[in-house]
Amino acid sequence: MSVSTLASHRWEFDAIGTAWRVDSAAPLTGDDRAAVSSVVDGFDREWSRFRPDSLVRQIAAGGSVAAPPDAAAMLGLYDALDRATGGSVNPLVGDALARRGYDAAYSLLDRGAEPAPGDWRELVQAADGSLTLRGPAIIDVGAIGKGRLVDLVLGVLRSRVEGWLVVDASGDLAVDGVAQRIALEHPYDARRAIGVWTLAAGALCASATNRRAWGDGLHHVLDARTGHPVREYAATWAVAADAMTADAVATALFFEGGPRFAAARGAAWVRMRTDGPVEWSPHCEAELFV
Known part of the structure; x- marks a missing residue:
């Protein structure tokens, strides 16, 4: 996904x-x-889940730590995602991803499918200032985490910097105060776009199965119910008021229930099936080349 900007000051890291x-x-x-x-x-x-000193790794065998300030909100959004997708999105999918090769060592060695715990609400909770895991499991916030961090970065800069801002985290971006024409990268050919979305405020998040992909059809978007990669959709794009919501919608769109989840949060979207057809939401303002 490429972004056009006005003459600006740029920082890359x-x-x-x-x-x-x-x-x-x-x-x-x-x-x-x-x-x-x-x-x-x-x-x-x-x-x-990749850092040995992180809070989620500290409690991977079970235990409790002081809860990050956004823990309750993030788990609440996972609860909504789980309900909307019939259990396909789950914050305890970390072990299932690791078994398919997307582990802390990036081994890319597939050890077979394993469903995530379906009773995750009983296993992981954020309450009374603590994040608690009742039993061994690996929390993975990949469905919403990068979007959440984009919001945090925009927030800290907004409090310090005058004028317009664009924060782009390789497919998850937030725009404040300047119109951007954002190319929707074709998932099978990075030199092409399936359309352009113009955004002056809010966030656009994308997800695609050609990113973080390895082995024979393996990629980072798993159905938590089975531990198998999704096959029906190749790429999704979502626009919402904030990046965490847009990231959540982009994830939900790989599954049944995704469009209803998006509508409930006032998000617009585009998604492309693995066999080529492109679908989009009512009132979608993207210019699509279809």
Whole structure:
């Protein structure tokens, strides 16, 4: 997904395993960049299943830690995703991803499918200031986490920097105060786009099965009920008021119930099936080349 910007000040960096770019009307100071780095590192130390020192790894065998401030909101959104998709989206899918090769060591060795725990609400809870896991499991917030971090980065910059801002985390981006023409990358040919979406405020998040893919048809979007990769849809795009919501919608769109989940949150969307056809929501403002 490519973005067009006005003449701007640009800062590029790597974080949480992907490339980030911040475009701004005003230059970022060293303190501005340090503030962003602190927010990113803090989120990573809380939610990364790849870092041995993260909170979710500390309780992977079961236990309790002080809850991150957004734990209840994130688990609440997972609850809504789970209900909308019939259990296909689950915050305890980490072990299922690791078994398929998407583990902390990036082994890419497939050890077979394993469903995520269906009773995850009984196993993981955020209450009374604690994040508790009642039994061994790996929390994975990949369905909404990058969008949440985009919102956090935009928030810290908005409090420090005057003028328009664009925060782009390789497919999940937030725009504030400037119109952007965003190309919707074809999932089977990165040189092509299936359309363009113009956005002046809010967030656009994308997900595709050609990203973080390996082996024979393996990729990062698993159906938590089975532990198998999804096959019906190849790519999704969602626009919402904030990036965490857009990220959640982009994930939900790989499953039945995704369009209803999007409508309930006022999100517009586009999705492409693996056999080629493109679908879109009512009132979608994307310019589609179909």
